[in-house]
Amino acid sequence: MERKAPVLGKEELEEFRQRTKDFYEGKITKNDYKGYSGRYGSYAQRGGKCSMIRLRMAGGRLTKDKLLYIAQSIEKYQVKRAHLTTCQTIQLHDLDADAVCGIMEGAMEHGIITLGGGGDFPRNVMAPPLSGTERGEYFDVLPYAGKAEEFLLSFLDAKKMPRKLKVCFSSSPANVTHATFRDLGFVARPDGKFDVYSAGGLGNQPKIGLLMAEAVDPSRILYYILAMREVFLEHGNYEQRGKARTRYMRDKLGDEGYRQAFLEKLAQAEAGEDLTIRVETEEITKKPDGTRVSGSRVLEQKQAGLYSVLYHPLGGCPDPAVFGRLYDVIKDMEAVELRIAPDETLYIVNLTGAEAEQVLDATQDSARTPFESSVACIGASICQAGVRDSQTLLEEAVEAVRKAELPAFALPRVHISGCPSSCGTHQIGQIGFRGGVKMIDKTPRPAFEVFFFGCDRQGEERFGQAAGIMLQEDIPAFLVEVGKEAAASGLSYVEWEKDNRDRLLEIAGKYTA
Missing domain, CATH: 3.30.413.10 (Sulfite Reductase Hemoprotein, domain 1)
Structure with missing residues (x-):
């Protein structure tokens, strides 16, 4: 499989910069600009005086390098508002045109994607924030979320979808990513395979997803993603935007009709190019330091002696300075990174006991109760x-x-x-x-x-x-x-x-x- 995500080139970036300038000068309507800017993960905020940008983080994973870039961008552009979203992305708000374009351009050098962050595109692929570290999980699904994100990004310049498409993975019955009621959900099983659910969703006329397949080998997930996209292209509603999500296709086709349409597209995908994948799970070999730590914001990992610390800013809106503060704390800590959860929590993972105490000190403004x-x-x-x-x-x-x-x-x-x-x-x-x-x-x-x-x-x-x-x-x-x-x-x-x-x-x- 050789598919590559589109790269935001200089010409396209300059076009975005010019159109954004035109919008703020009143030369482009709000609706026309929204239809254009969504592809780039940016929208004008209410009132049309400033913008936001959405930074995709596949599986909610925020590495040190990405964290540093975000912290530097916040300082450079004096960003005053940030938001951790329920789709595991980071939104920066109240930005002028120079800030939006500057952050977008620099993000690419650090593996941060903004393309497809809005509009009628595949959205950020979700995975449990503690995948690979959590006690009781069936297996680490984060590597598969990464492969799914790469595959979906390759469709950004392909045939236009009716609306957005959300794909996610779960690793236990906790179902923190809501995999059983998304457009496409891969639900981990104790035997190391996935059950696949489709055409669910929240919002108007919410639906629990339909079970499409059981015991799917993880190496075959891309066939199901391709089938989901193809059935959406064929049966999605291009005329009525309010009905242009996958769950409405079930109203049109019926549950059995939808299942048959999906399985037909799956058969076609399996007869086409080889989309089999292989992943290597990152083993955490870090040694504990013997320090014991406990508390309502501390979780013991399945790696003995290592911990995760949770940090939940009120409403998922941290003081933007926290990104720089956390980077300064963890920059020299082995294997430590951040994970964004679908409930607007940040987890700092792979900490020794002494490191966990430092992180707790740096995040004292966290929520204190459920x-x-x-x-x-x-x-x-x-x-x-x-x-x-x-x-x-x-x-x-x-x-x-x-x-x-x-x-x-x-x-x-x-x-x-x-x-x-x-x-x-x-x-x-x-x-x-x-x-x-x-x-x-x-x-x-x-x-x-x-x-x-x-x-x-x-x-x-x-x-x-x-x-x-x-x-x-x-x-x-x-x-x-x-x-x-x-x-x-x-x-x-x-x-x-x-x-x-x-x-x-x-x-x-x-x-x-």
Whole structure:
């Protein structure tokens, strides 16, 4: 297999620079610029006064070299806002045209891809952030995610797809990448093979993926990726953008019709060029230093004596200076790197005990409780498609919960999306919120629809139950009331909820009436 990803050449970069300049001078409409710039992983933010750029990180893997480049770019261009996304990418915000173009151009030299970060292209391939280090995982899927990313990038200049395509891998039933409900998911098995799921997705009309194949040898994953792309090209909806995702093809073809169409494309792929792959798993041979460390942000790796430290900035928006701070701490540490998780957490992996203590010291602004590690999209103050400001809601809720002095176990992580797109994965949270409006005395007010009882664990997948619309200003009080009731029971929220679902809905009813 010889396929290469497109390279962003000087002429193309200069064209992007000129079109961006034209947009900010009012010579290009917002919609026309969005249709153009998405290919390059950049969009104008709400208000059309500045831009963001999305840096792809296959499998969420952030090496020291990439970390250094990001830290240097943040310093050079005085970047004030960064966001860890639920698709394991890094977004830099509030950029002028020079910053966007400069970061994009320099990123290529460090293996950071921006192409395909937006628009109708294959998106960042996802993998569990602790792949290769996590106790209990079936096998390390990260190398396969890397191969899948390389393959998908080779299609950027091929025939246009109806819309974006998301491919991901899971390594255990924890299903942290939501592999069983993505466009294409490779689900690891105890026997070292994959089950393959297709045509799932969050957002409008969410669907759990269809099981397309069982016990697939990992060497054959590219055949399934090619089949997914080809069936999308043939049956995807090019006329109605709102219906142009793979899950809608099942409405058109029926589940069995879709499965048959996929298997036909798979047979054609297998009869074509040789797409068999081989990967070499990187063995971690680092020696521990004998230092023992523990705590809520420390995980023991399957490599004896080594640790991972988690760092969750509020709303997935770290102080941009943290990238430089972390680089300074880990630059001389053997085999240490960062991994971005789909819940907006950063993991620093392959640490000795003493190294873990240094990283803990450098990330003291991390979330302190499950609730503080809640997931929120970037929100309507930044995103053109956003309806409500997810980040502000989370900040208000965290402030109220801290003021109420609730114990750490009283509330779960919540998931907040500013619009129906579910970038904050509200549909699979125990508690989720989706931005909207509520009419009060014939006046629209900022509000969020609340969802309960979602779950992403493999075999237990379910989308949350909608339970009414709350005014944004009332949500902090609702969360405090629920947290107080759970705390009074002496149980964790998870344990309390099991036997008190009717009571939870009753409390919510007071705020949705």
